[in-house]
Amino acid sequence: MSEDTDDSPLTQDQIFHLLQNERRRAVLRYLAQTDEDSVRMRDVAEQVAAWENDTTVQQLHSDERQRVYIxxxxxxxxxxxDExxxxxxxxxxxxxPTAHAAQLYPFIETDSHDAATSTQETAEFADGPEAPDEGADNDLAWSNYYLGLSSASALLLGATSLSLVPAALISSYLLSVLTVAAFGITALGQRFL
Structure with missing residues (x-):
């Protein structure tokens, strides 16, 4: 048990370090959802294992439980x-959980925590101009664009390889240059837009 009785809030670096691991986030998610003052470590481990294996606690295998428990x-x-x-x-x-756990709850997705509050507090903490959900939608749009660009490049390369496109119109060198340029311009667009 920790002997650190420091009541000062966690620093930003401490928060990021603690939340960088999915299992620690899952422990905090479990603690945020319970109404109990204390819980059995076994119950926490079983629920974390169930989440990791996308199943219920009752359907867990012993090796799945043990891996998370250890x-x-x-x-x-x-x-x-320690923190x-x-x-x-x-x-x-x-x-x-201690009072410091409550400081981390806004960054943890839970069924019982208001998502709007979590998004607002996360954006305020990070001093970022947009909420995380907006960024996720933006990433999805860019991934679709990259997928389309890859498909078009593959089709053009296949057509050139099978001589469906006359070699006089496009050489494999020009095709390579165009493909690299297209991906480079797209990456710059994603970075700065």
């Missing part, structure tokens, strides 16, 4: 405890 026991829960986010009694197998 990682939480040895690494992730002690890390959260003062949880109180982890390893010998009793009990996990209890």
């Amino acid at each position: 990682a939480l026991y040895q690494t992730h829960l002690p890390k959260l405890d 003062g986010v949880i109180e982890y009694n390893q010998s009793r197998g009990i996990v209890a």
